Amino acid sequence: MNREQISGIAHAGHPIKAPLDDDSVRGLLGHGAPRGDERLLDLGCGSAEWLLRALAAHPGLHAEGVDVSEQALELARR
Incomplete structure (x- = not known):
C-alpha cells in the first residue's frame, strides 16, 4: 500500500484531510x-x-496550493 492509499483510508469520512468537522473548518477559515x-x-x-x-467562502482570496502528489493535484484541478 502506498502513502496516498494510506492517507485516503486514514482521512475517509472527514470533510478535509484533518480530524475536523465542517463547523470547525468554517470557523478556522473565517478567523x-x-x-x-x-x-x-x-x-x-x-x-x-x-x-x-x-x-x-471568500471569492476575493488569492490561493496557491503545492503538493507532490500528482493524483491529489488532478483532483484539485477538477
Whole structure:
C-alpha cells in the first residue's frame, strides 16, 4: 500500500484531510481570512479541500496550493 492509499483510508469520512468537522473548518477559515482578500499558501494541499472551501467562502482570496502528489493535484484541478 502506498502513502496516498494510506492517507485516503486514514482521512475517509472527514470533510478535509484533518480530524475536523465542517463547523470547525468554517470557523478556522473565517478567523484566518477575516477581510476576504488575503493571499493563502497551502503547502501539502492534497486535493485542495482547504483552499476550495476558503475560496467558496471568500471569492476575493488569492490561493496557491503545492503538493507532490500528482493524483491529489488532478483532483484539485477538477
